[in-house]
Amino acid sequence: MGRTAKDSLVKGIIYLATGITLSVLLSIVGFIFVKGIGLVNWDFLTRDYNEKVVYAFVESGEVPLSIDEESLKSKQPYDQRYETLQEGPIYVENIGAAIASVSYKNHSTEREQIVISYIEKDSPLNGAIDSTGKAITIGTDYILQSINGTDFGDMTLEEVAETITAESGELKIKVVQPGGGIKSNIITTLYMVLLSLIVALPLGIFGAIYLTEYAKPGRLVNAIRFAAECLAGIPSIIFGLFGMAFFVVAMNFQISLISGSLTVAIILLPVIIRSTEEALKTVPMAFREGSLALGATKLQTIFKVVLPCAVPGIATAVLLSIGRVVGESAALLLTAGTVAQIPGTLFSPGSTLTVQAYYVAKEEGNIELACAIGIVIIVIVIVLNILSRITSDKLDVFNKK
Amino acid sequence: MDTNIKFNTKNLDLFYGDFQALKSINMEIREKEVTAFIGPSGCGKSTFLRCLNRMNDLIDCVKIKGEILFDGKDINGPIDVINLRTRVGMVFQKPNPFPMSIYENIAYGPKCQGMKDKNQLDALVKESLTKAALWDEVKDRLNKSALGLSGGQQQRLCIARTIAMNPEVILMDEPTSALDPIATAKIEDLMSSLKKDYTIIIVTHSMQQAGRISDKTAFFLMGEVIEFNETPIIFTNPHDKRTEDYITGRFG
Numbered sequence: 001m002g003r004t005a006k007d008s009l010v011k012g013i014i015y016l017a018t019g020i021t022l023s024v025l026l027s028i029v030g031f032i033f034v035k036g037i038g039l040v041n042w043d044f045l046t047r048d049y050n051e052k053v054v055y056a057f058v059e060s061g062e063v064p065l066s067i068d069e070e071s072l073k074s075k076q077p078y079d080q081r082y083e084t085l086q087e088g089p090i091y092v093e094n095i096g097a098a099i100a101s102v103s104y105k106n107h108s109t110e111r112e113q114i115v116i117s118y119i120e121k122d123s124p125l126n127g128a129i130d131s132t133g134k135a136i137t138i139g140t141d142y143i144l145q146s147i148n149g150t151d152f153g154d155m156t157l158e159e160v161a162e163t164i165t166a167e168s169g170e171l172k173i174k175v176v177q178p179g180g181g182i183k184s185n186i187i188t189t190l191y192m193v194l195l196s197l198i199v200a201l202p203l204g205i206f207g208a209i210y211l212t213e214y215a216k217p218g219r220l221v222n223a224i225r226f227a228a229e230c231l232a233g234i235p236s237i238i239f240g241l242f243g244m245a246f247f248v249v250a251m252n253f254q255i256s257l258i259s260g261s262l263t264v265a266i267i268l269l270p271v272i273i274r275s276t277e278e279a280l281k282t283v284p285m286a287f288r289e290g291s292l293a294l295g296a297t298k299l300q301t302i303f304k305v306v307l308p309c310a311v312p313g314i315a316t317a318v319l320l321s322i323g324r325v326v327g328e329s330a331a332l333l334l335t336a337g338t339v340a341q342i343p344g345t346l347f348s349p350g351s352t353l354t355v356q357a358y359y360v361a362k363e364e365g366n367i368e369l370a371c372a373i374g375i376v377i378i379v380i381v382i383v384l385n386i387l388s389r390i391t392s393d394k395l396d397v398f399n400k401k
Numbered sequence: 402m403d404t405n406i407k408f409n410t411k412n413l414d415l416f417y418g419d420f421q422a423l424k425s426i427n428m429e430i431r432e433k434e435v436t437a438f439i440g441p442s443g444c445g446k447s448t449f450l451r452c453l454n455r456m457n458d459l460i461d462c463v464k465i466k467g468e469i470l471f472d473g474k475d476i477n478g479p480i481d482v483i484n485l486r487t488r489v490g491m492v493f494q495k496p497n498p499f500p501m502s503i504y505e506n507i508a509y510g511p512k513c514q515g516m517k518d519k520n521q522l523d524a525l526v527k528e529s530l531t532k533a534a535l536w537d538e539v540k541d542r543l544n545k546s547a548l549g550l551s552g553g554q555q556q557r558l559c560i561a562r563t564i565a566m567n568p569e570v571i572l573m574d575e576p577t578s579a580l581d582p583i584a585t586a587k588i589e590d591l592m593s594s595l596k597k598d599y600t601i602i603i604v605t606h607s608m609q610q611a612g613r614i615s616d617k618t619a620f621f622l623m624g625e626v627i628e629f630n631e632t633p634i635i636f637t638n639p640h641d642k643r644t645e646d647y648i649t650g651r652f653g
Binding site: 145216217246267284286288289290291292294295297300304305308309397398 | 454455459461483484486487488491493495497498499500509510513514535546548559561562566
């Protein structure tokens with residue numbers, strides 16, 4: 001075989017490999033987006049995952065319909081993949097809202113329900129309060145179940161409309177806030193990021209300072225470095241098992257935010273130590289000498305000269321760590337749990353976005369929802385990467401001229 | 402004892418591990434004079450200079466024997482090394498301004514010593530920069546990064562930074578080797594004007610420079626001081642054959 005033929009063969013293999021890599025990447029992201037994008041909207045981001053039943057107290061009024069019947073009919077705010085319109089909508093003046101009957105059907109459930117399809121601007125529903133007097137929102141797509149004790153159970157839509165119209169004065173309405181959102185998961189993820197960084201950052205940075213500035217090179221330092229490298233390579237499920245045995249059981253923190261974040265903090269430590277160390281090593285020796293020659297102490301030198309020079313590297317470490325926490329699932333599954341709720345205290349459980357994606361895909365078989373969560377995760381990771389570039393450029397002391 | 406003697410070393414030996422870098426150095430350095438160290442690369446002149454404010458502490462495996470008396474006190478004894486370094490400042494071979502503003506670079510040392518008063522710092526910054534002949538060039542950009550200055554300006558900034566500590570001695574380790582001739586001339590002028598206030602010890606590779614600015618010159622070779630005398634004598638009438646060979650350019 002001639003040399004040119006060989007060259008073009010190798011070249012072909014190189015292009016092929018690149019092409020395969022790219023197309024795999026694109027098809028994964030594409031698959032996630034195509035599957036999930038239909039579910040991503042404002043409600044998805046701001047609603048709880050679980051439906052919530054509340055009793056709303058509303059002062060009834062008389063609000064005429066301000067739009068025509070046709071446009072009222074066109075308002076179908078519910079998720080049309082699970083819900084199909086059966087009857088209505090019918091406008092009810094004393095609550096200033098239109099109601100409709102829809103049938104709800106997903107993988108496991110099938111039922112008929114009365115939902116709010118349209119709310120007038122000055123509807124009394126907008127001034128709803130709960131039993132403690134706190135203002136609550138009632139929005140379109142919320143399910144109505146009873147009014148002043150009369151259950152809508154087997155009623156037709158018209159009967160429900162008549163029942164509501166017959167009531168006056170203060171109305172006590174049982175409404176169900178629709179679930180399916182990931183607000184709690186986003187908040188849990190944020191908590192997790194914050195808590196694990198609060199623990200891991202100081203430990204990691206001080207550890208790296210010890211290794212580069214104080215420790216005499218020798219066996220101990222090499223051992224610490226080796227340990228940190230090994231820790232970075234261990235699969236996170238192992239950390240999860242440790243966290244479960246130690247924080248959850250031995251320390252009796254239960255499956256909770258604190259157990260999860262401490263476990264993740266351990267996972268982050270080697271990442272932070274390594275990258276901070278690298279950042280500190282790149283600070284020229286001349287700065288340390290210059291500072292010491294001016295009569296600064298070692299600590300002053302480290303905190304006033306060396307660390308500021310290393311800030312871009314440390315910022316990158318922080319953002320990498322955030323990415324790691326956002327992406328962590330195995331360890332959190334075992335230590336923070338799968339309960340989709342906003343953790344009330346450090347000791348209550350909560351599920352992050354990745355854990356929630358696992359949960360809905362595995363336990364509920366709802367691939368679309370898992371993909372929708374995937375989109376949110378991907379967007380967060382991309383934003384973090386962009387932010388990391390901007391911040392490390394901004395904080396770079398060598399860039400300012 | 403002669404009170405004009407700033408540094409007095411007695412039988413100073415220095416080892417890097419097993420390698421002996423300085424061999425029995427005995428030298429008296431006088432106040433408010435410029436003393437120059439010359440010699441080929443690796444002869445120990447920089448090592449000796451770094452002994453004088455204990456910068457060799459930063460290097461592991463350095464062992465020192467003998468005495469270095471600074472104003473009659475052994476600096477390798479139980480002294481406050483921070484205090485020593487405020488009294489014996491140092492300017493390095495490559496300009497090493499910190500990546501901060503020009504102002505912060507000058508104020509860094511005094512701030513580390515606990516000076517907080519803004520007016521006092523402002524005055525000190527102005528005074529130091531003026532003494533270092535840099536004030537007129539940078540007065541409008543004090544808050545700009547020092548890294549934006551030219552090499553020569555950066556080195557004068559480093560000198561100004563050292564002056565701000567009001568030291569008694571300034572050690573200079575080949576301060577002009579990274580600079581062009583014009584910047585070098587400016588620094589040499591500066592050294593002559595600083596001589597009346599400070600004791601200056603300079604390591605240099607340029608014999609012309611040593612001849613131009615120093616009062617006394619020491620010739621180092623293989624870790625030993627071969628000859629230490631008035632500069633004119635070293636350059637016109639050296640007592641040792643090796644000194645003569647070196648300054649006439651026969652080796653080195």
